[in-house]
Amino acid sequence: MTELAIETSGLVKIFGKTRAVDGVDLAVPAGSVYGVLGPNGAGKTTAVKMLATLLRPDGGQATVFGHDVVREADTVRSLVSLTGQYASVDEDLSGTENLVLIARLLGHRKPAARDRSAALLEAFGLTDAADRQVKNYSGGMRRRIDIAASILRTPELLFLDEPTTGLDPRSRNQVWDIVRIIVAQGTTVMLTTQYLDEADHLASRIAVIDHGRVIAEGTPGELKASVGAGSIQVRLRDAAQREEALRVLSSVLGEAVRPEADPVALTAQLSGEDSDREAAEQASRALAALAAAGVVVDNFALGQPTLDEVFLALTDHPATEEAAA
Numbered sequence: 270m271t272e273l274a275i276e277t278s279g280l281v282k283i284f285g286k287t288r289a290v291d292g293v294d295l296a297v298p299a300g301s302v303y304g305v306l307g308p309n310g311a312g313k314t315t316a317v318k319m320l321a322t323l324l325r326p327d328g329g330q331a332t333v334f335g336h337d338v339v340r341e342a343d344t345v346r347s348l349v350s351l352t353g354q355y356a357s358v359d360e361d362l363s364g365t366e367n368l369v370l371i372a373r374l375l376g377h378r379k380p381a382a383r384d385r386s387a388a389l390l391e392a393f394g395l396t397d398a399a400d401r402q403v404k405n406y407s408g409g410m411r412r413r414i415d416i417a418a419s420i421l422r423t424p425e426l427l428f429l430d431e432p433t434t435g436l437d438p439r440s441r442n443q444v445w446d447i448v449r450i451i452v453a454q455g456t457t458v459m460l461t462t463q464y465l466d467e468a469d470h471l472a473s474r475i476a477v478i479d480h481g482r483v484i485a486e487g488t489p490g491e492l493k494a495s496v497g498a499g500s501i502q503v504r505l506r507d508a509a510q511r512e513e514a515l516r517v518l519s520s521v522l523g524e525a526v527r528p529e530a531d532p533v534a535l536t537a538q539l540s541g542e543d544s545d546r547e548a549a550e551q552a553s554r555a556l557a558a559l560a561a562a563g564v565v566v567d568n569f570a571l572g573q574p575t576l577d578e579v580f581l582a583l584t585d586h587p588a589t590e591e592a593a594a
């Protein structure tokens with residue numbers, strides 16, 4: 270039996286009339302990234318806060334490495350670290366000053382605190398910015414210093430609450446690399462995200478939550494298979510060729526091919542059982558057939574299913590419907 274980093278049953282948190290977390294059962298294996306995927310207001314941060322002992326559950330149970338988050342909160346606290354959606358480092362201090370301060374608070378002597386801080390700044394590509402005040406960091410640098418601060422003491426379990434929301438693609442990739450390094454060193458990571466592709470890239474398993482409940486759970490492949498393999502988007506050089514392109518794509522893919530509002534654009538929904546590979550094969554056959562038919566393609570993209578498509582498939586409503594929360 271694999272060791273469980275987190276186990277919850279019927280976990281509940283209520284704020285006034287809002288059941289922010291409404292009976293959540295989770296079993297998170299140790300040693301990997303576990304993704305918690307959901308839209309704004311789904312209950313991700315509330316669930317993480319209960320598991321990190323920052324909020325007291327109103328019902329149900331949760332354990333971290335077998336320790337109850339309420340009765341053994343001190344033990345749990347010694348095992349976990351949290352990088353919040355809203356960051357916790359001191360804006361007026363430099364990167365180095367922040368990390369050294371936290372390392373000192375954790376009980377490291379000054380030379381050790383300096384060494385550990387310098388090593389983390391180096392690993393996270395922040396050496397050049399080490400002596401600048403954090404308030405002058407870019408969003409991506411800021412996220413990296415937050416994560417660095419949370420792993421000064423290597424935790425058994427690290428909560429990363431939307432670590433890449435609002436970051437540009439390059440900064441996102443840097444954060445993803447950092448997450449992979451942390452897991453390779455033996456830490457279990459629970460990562461909340463609004464992006465299916467992020468959970469797909471990093472997580473071994475994903476729980477999809479909506480209105481405080483788990484509505485689907487499984488490997489990324491299982492989840493995507495329940496939604497379809499994504500879509501192919503084509504932009505033509507010449508709108509006059511669109512009818513021909515529709516005909517060719519329909520015959521090659523046998524899938525739902527439809528014209529977009531833009532007169533040179535069309536989209537084909539792929540319904541492959543799984544898999545990324547199958548989608549790539551369909552895409553290359555489609556492209557070859559268009560070329561053979563003399564259709565000039567300006568742009569061709571293979572799109573992964575989005576969180577919205579997952580939610581539509583699972584709940585019949587798009588994720589963004591609840592964005593007001």
Ligand SMILES: Nc1ncnc2c1ncn2[C@@H]1O[C@H](COP(=O)(O)OP(=O)(O)OP(=O)(O)O)[C@@H](O)[C@H]1O
Pocket residue numbers: 284285287288289307308309310311312313314315316354463594
């Ligand atoms: N301290 C609080 N007091 C009252 N309501 C709260 C509180 N914290 C969260 N809520 C409500 O609980 C629900 C879940 O919020 P939560 O922050 O856990 O969602 P989330 O999934 O983290 O969303 P986001 O992606 O926007 O961070 C929301 O309806 C929110 O308004």
Ligand SMILES: [Mg+2]
Pocket residue numbers: 313314315354430431
């Ligand atoms: Mg949140």
